[in-house]
Amino acid sequence: MSSPDVRFYGRRKGHDLKPGRQRLFDETLPLLRLPDDVPQDLSDLFATDVDEVQLEIGFGGGEHLVHQALTHPRVGYIGAEPYINGVAMLVAGIERESAATIRIFDEDARLLLPKLPDASLTKIYLLFPDPWHKARHNKRRFVSEETLDHFARLLRPGGEFRFASDDAGYVRWTLARATRHAAFIWTAREPADWRTRWPDALATRYETKNITGIKPAYLTFCRR
Ligand SMILES: C[S@@+](CC[C@H](N)C(=O)[O-])C[C@H]1O[C@@H](n2cnc3c(N)ncnc32)[C@H](O)[C@@H]1O
Structure with missing residues (x-):
C-alpha cells in the first residue's frame, strides 16, 4: 500500500528472517494484521472484550506493546511498524506471551491515521521515533502539524499522546508544535x-541501547 503523498524514509528490511520468524511472518501475521476495512468500533478487532483501544507508532521490536498488553488485559492495542524484522519480532513476542489483544499494521503509520474513526483511541505512543536531526531532514519527522491534527481527531477527550526521545532537537520540535496546538495540554508540572x-x-529496545548517552525526555500531552 502506498500513497503519492506519503514517502517512507526508514528501513523496510534488515537481515533475512530466520526460518522460524519467516514462518510467523507468513502464517501468523496475516491473522493479526489489521483488516483493510477498519470497523467503526475498534473493539470489534479483538477476540476478547476490551474497554478501550490504544495505538503505538513505530513499535520497533514490539516489547513495549507486549508489556502494555500483558499489563492491561482490557485494553486493545494497534501497533504500526513498517520494518519487517521488527514486525516479525512482535509476532514472536505475541505468540510467546499469548498476548491476545494486539493487532498489527505493517505499513507506514501515516497511511493508518486517516482510516481510524474519530475519538476511537485513549492513548497514542510515539517512543524514540527516528530523529532526523539534520536540518534538511527535519521535515521527515513523524511529528508535524498534520499528524497532530490526526492525533487530536483520534484521541478521546482526556486521552494521551505520549512521546519519548533522546534527541533534544526533536524534543523541542515536538514541544513547540504540541503546545501551540489548541487540542493539547502538556501535563508536566515539574x-x-x-x-x-x-x-x-x-x-x-532503542532506549536500553542508549546510543546517544543522553537522558531521554518523556512528554505527555493530554487531549482537551
Ligand atoms: C529509532 S526506532 C525506535 C523503535 C522503538 N520505538 C524503540 O524505542 O525501540 C524508530 C522506529 O520507527 C519506525 N518508523 C519510522 N517511520 C515510521 C512510520 N512512518 N510509521 C511507523 N513506524 C515508523 C522505524 O521503522 C523504527 O522501527
Missing part, C-alpha cells in the same frame, strides 16, 4: 515529570 519514564512503561 522537571521530574518529563525526566521520568511513565510508571507503566517498559524501557524500549
Whole structure:
C-alpha cells in the first residue's frame, strides 16, 4: 500500500528472517494484521472484550506493546511498524506471551491515521521515533502539524499522546508544535515529570541501547 503523498524514509528490511520468524511472518501475521476495512468500533478487532483501544507508532521490536498488553488485559492495542524484522519480532513476542489483544499494521503509520474513526483511541505512543536531526531532514519527522491534527481527531477527550526521545532537537520540535496546538495540554508540572519514564512503561529496545548517552525526555500531552 502506498500513497503519492506519503514517502517512507526508514528501513523496510534488515537481515533475512530466520526460518522460524519467516514462518510467523507468513502464517501468523496475516491473522493479526489489521483488516483493510477498519470497523467503526475498534473493539470489534479483538477476540476478547476490551474497554478501550490504544495505538503505538513505530513499535520497533514490539516489547513495549507486549508489556502494555500483558499489563492491561482490557485494553486493545494497534501497533504500526513498517520494518519487517521488527514486525516479525512482535509476532514472536505475541505468540510467546499469548498476548491476545494486539493487532498489527505493517505499513507506514501515516497511511493508518486517516482510516481510524474519530475519538476511537485513549492513548497514542510515539517512543524514540527516528530523529532526523539534520536540518534538511527535519521535515521527515513523524511529528508535524498534520499528524497532530490526526492525533487530536483520534484521541478521546482526556486521552494521551505520549512521546519519548533522546534527541533534544526533536524534543523541542515536538514541544513547540504540541503546545501551540489548541487540542493539547502538556501535563508536566515539574522537571521530574518529563525526566521520568511513565510508571507503566517498559524501557524500549532503542532506549536500553542508549546510543546517544543522553537522558531521554518523556512528554505527555493530554487531549482537551
Ligand atoms: C529509532 S526506532 C525506535 C523503535 C522503538 N520505538 C524503540 O524505542 O525501540 C524508530 C522506529 O520507527 C519506525 N518508523 C519510522 N517511520 C515510521 C512510520 N512512518 N510509521 C511507523 N513506524 C515508523 C522505524 O521503522 C523504527 O522501527
